Amino acid sequence: MKLTHISRRRFVQIAGTAAAQFPLQGADAPTAQALIQRVQSALGGEWQADGLDGFKAGDPNTPVKGIATTAMATMDVLKQASKAGANLIVTHEPTFFGRQDGPAPPPQGAPAFFRALSADDPVYLAKKEFIEKNGLVVFRLHDNWLSSKQSDMTAALAEALGWGKRRVNPNDALYEIPAATAAETVALIREKLNLRGGLRAVGDRTAVVRRVLLFPGFLTPAVMWKRYTEADMTITGEVREWENTFYAADMFTAGEKRNLVTLGRIASEDPGMRSCAEWMKSVAGDIPVRWIPAGDLYWRAV
Numbered sequence: 001m002k003l004t005h006i007s008r009r010r011f012v013q014i015a016g017t018a019a020a021q022f023p024l025q026g027a028d029a030p031t032a033q034a035l036i037q038r039v040q041s042a043l044g045g046e047w048q049a050d051g052l053d054g055f056k057a058g059d060p061n062t063p064v065k066g067i068a069t070t071a072m073a074t075m076d077v078l079k080q081a082s083k084a085g086a087n088l089i090v091t092h093e094p095t096f097f098g099r100q101d102g103p104a105p106p107p108q109g110a111p112a113f114f115r116a117l118s119a120d121d122p123v124y125l126a127k128k129e130f131i132e133k134n135g136l137v138v139f140r141l142h143d144n145w146l147s148s149k150q151s152d153m154t155a156a157l158a159e160a161l162g163w164g165k166r167r168v169n170p171n172d173a174l175y176e177i178p179a180a181t182a183a184e185t186v187a188l189i190r191e192k193l194n195l196r197g198g199l200r201a202v203g204d205r206t207a208v209v210r211r212v213l214l215f216p217g218f219l220t221p222a223v224m225w226k227r228y229t230e231a232d233m234t235i236t237g238e239v240r241e242w243e244n245t246f247y248a249a250d251m252f253t254a255g256e257k258r259n260l261v262t263l264g265r266i267a268s269e270d271p272g273m274r275s276c277a278e279w280m281k282s283v284a285g286d287i288p289v290r291w292i293p294a295g296d297l298y299w300r301a302v
Helices: 008-015 032-043 075-084 122-133 143-160 182-192 221-230 241-253 265-284
Strands: 054-057 067-070 088-091 137-140 174-181 200-203 208-218 233-238 259-262 289-291
Touching (some): 032 265, 182 200, 182 259, 200 241, 208 265, 221 233, 233 265, 241 259
Parallel strands (some): 208 233
Antiparallel strands (some): 174 208, 200 259
């Protein structure tokens, strides 16, 4: 659907411009391209060049004065990064609302979810313009981060929930937590992650939860169907409702005292990108690195 009710100029006016401009660190500052090459080397293994990762906006030859990691480079995150003096934004999810990260044509024969924005979409154009005018560079780090750090994403979510030392087995997603009802556990999750309206739960709210299964990001049907009965509560970012949510609902109807909790994909990945910021300090040298959460942008109706 083409947006016609908002112009690119109006979008920029609404979003605002960066509050401050910061000078570059000098001729010795590495470019974004050079810094990402350091990241590739430090991650090790064979870099997946044909995947989702890569520069999505801005000039890779820009000298880097500061780095910000985030689960998603929203306009709010971009504004905060620019104000803080960070001009290289490392995002886990797309900047331009789809796998193609903009109007690039999808691969031949690609499924519908590869569909991209139109080249004249005003939100796409305005966001791209904001990035370029403020000297920002956006790099997506998803496939290559997960290939070596997926366990870190899970561990970071557990740490944010206060369960960091309660992992059942190394590198697995099962955690033993203090016993509480499902309703109490959901309340704790909401408080720890500062969630508003994005959290949703299905199952028996009175059931006692002692073991949880954590999957930040997207929980596939294959994994959920196989592992759902291993825990009292499965906590993930998002699922396809007709596959996993109603699987959990039918199990509840059948008498299973288990729960499925979805946090929102970005909210579930935010802690992991905070961990990414800490890791990135090891390759950034003197360049400051910070984490900027995208957060839970939903609001509650009641």
